[in-house]
Amino acid sequence: MGRPSGAFERNTVVHIVPIDTPTLGDRSYLVHDGQEAFVVDPQRDIDRVLALAADAGVRITHVFETHLHNDYITGGFALAEATGAAYHVNAADLVTFARVPVSDGDVIAIGDRMRVTVLATPGHTFTHLSYALSADDREIAVFTGGSLLYGSVGRPDLLGPDHTHELVRLQYASAHRLADDLPETAGVYPTHGFGSFCSATQSGATAATLATEKATNPALIQAEQEFVDDILAGLDAWPAYYAHMATANSEGPAAPDLSEPEEADATQLRRRIADGEWVVDLRNRVAFAAGHVAGTLNFGLDGSFATYLGWLIPWGTPVTLLGETPEQVAQAQRELVRIGIDRPAAQATGSPADWAGEQPLASHPRATFAELRQVHHHRPVVVLDVRRSLEWKSAHLPDATHIPLHELPSRLAEVPDGEVWVHCAAGYRASIAASLLAAAGRQVVHIDDDFANAGPDTVH
Incomplete structure (x- = not known):
């Protein structure tokens, strides 16, 4: 569920416990001094946070939101309600619930030794905040949300194309503000970037300081225009459900009901x-x-x-x-x-x-790219590539039909007639696509293989 960070414990009494949500590519954080604690960007299922706090024997007194998230429903409001903690949200955010509004430069004392400084870091959203943590008057960490990520930044296009070009430049400026205003020894603790579609690009890093980011992060080593051009060129589709998240988060989501659903025969x-x-x-x-x-x-x-x-x-x-x-x-x-x-x-x-019940089961075959090549020598089949557009542009089979998975439900009629051999990059998305096609009455073969095995004839 989470583990204490070891980067700073020798020099301070502060424990930083990441709470990973790998299926969404996000992290929350429980931070405590052995007695009092605060939480940054909690996920909806707050029982995980409460269990960690109970195990550590600490009391959660503050909850901080870096932004109104686009990729998940926050647990911040529910956690504050459950613990009596102060709920800190940007004063500029339009929300319908009671909160403790914070703005750039505010300093919040937590216990006797911890101080959190609010830093305006627009770019992922216009009202995005980061939180710098000091203990015993030494700045030791910064919680960067969707601003400065490991080897990247949060994507700037989630508020729509009318704002993307302004936000990407704000993102560059915010990254430099963090790098310029805080010590290089400060640990960087982002919320996104572990597979989340909120990240502009992906990095395999799981920990960093500002020093390592200053040496490797394109936002901190590229000229502004080069950074802007690279970020914009790398943006691809993002999940449709994102459109509902910020609205729900602005209304103060309640704790979820995880009771067992009714049984269906x-x-x-x-x-x-x-x-x-x-x-x-x-x-x-x-x-x-x-x-x-x-x-x-x-x-x-x-x-x-x-x-x-x-x-x-x-x-x-x-x-x-x-x-x-x-x-x-x-x-x-x-x-x-x-x-x-x-x-x-x-x-x-x-x-x-x-x-x-009494009905026969359905099934469909699985195959490899090598088997697809063999079939092509004997009979025509439809090859359907359901990867995203940037993946397709990088390389694809010359005779394939391309419909990204997220567009397939509304474009099933565009799949050519015949037996459909469907593939993605590694097999997971192709299985979803195969099930959608089979449910629509199509004859399908699921290519459950790595695209690296597609062969030398791919178009680049």
């Missing part, structure tokens, strides 16, 4: 599928291809489950979850509440035979 599952609801099989793609209930969709828990389900589903469509165990359903529920899909319509556990 085989008859109810068939009815839900027939009614156009989404019945989602949580098993891995190998098990799904081998046998599943016809009309179900495969979003495996072994990948970016919530990101892709939230991206593709028509917002508000009822969701039923199918898992082998109650634990799988509970995990899926937890991931979905983080993006505002609060209550599954129903759930069922067991095996596909249990879910299908």
Whole structure:
């Protein structure tokens, strides 16, 4: 769930505990001095934070938001309500709940030894804040939210194209403000950048100081125009559910209801599928291809489950979850509440035979790129590439049809007639696409292979 950072403990009494949410590519932070604690950018499922605080024997007195997040529903309001903590949100943010408004330059004392200084760092949003932490009058860390990330910055285009060019330059200036105003020894603690689509680019780093960022981060080593050009050229699509997050966060989201959904039998599952609801099989793609209930969709828990389900589903469509165990359903529920899909319509556990009742199971073959090359010598097939546009532009098969996965539900009619061999970069997205196509009545083959094996004939 989280682990204490070891970077500063020898010199201070402050513990910085990251709380990872790898399926969304985000981190929250619990920071404490052994008695009092504050939290930065908590996720919706605040029981994780409360458990860490209880284990450490500390009292949460303050909660800080760096911005109104675009990629998840915040737990900040609910955590403040549960603990009585002061909830710090930018005074310029238009919210409908009571908060402690903060602005650039404000200093908040936490306990006897910790001080948090508010820093305006616009760029990811116009009202984005960072928080510099000092202990015993020594600046030791900065919580940068979606501003300065490890080897990157937060993307500047989430507020729409009318603002992107202004925000990308603000992002550059904010990164330099942090680098210029704080000591190089200060640790950098971003919220995004661990796979989140809120990151402009991705880095494999999991820890950094301002010194390491000043030596490696393009925002701090490139000239401004070069940085702007590179960032804008690297932007691609972002999940559709982002459009709902900031609005929900401005209303003060309540703690989620993670109680077990109602049980659905085989008859109810068939009815839900027939009614156009989404019945989602949580098993891995190998098990799904081998046998599943016809009309179900495969979003495996072994990948970016919530990101892709939230991206593709028509917002508000009822969701039923199918898992082998109650634990799988509970995990899926937890991931979905983080993006505002609060209550599954129903759930069922067991095996596909249990879910299908007396009906036969559906299945489809899996294949490799080598097998695709062999098939091409004998008969024509449709090759469907569901990777994003930048991936396609980098390299693709010359005879492939390109429809990015997030566009596929609305563009199914554009898939050419015939047997469809569908691929992505590594297999996860292709399984989602194969299930969508099969549910629409198409004959599919899931290419469950790494695109690096596509062969020498790819177009670059």
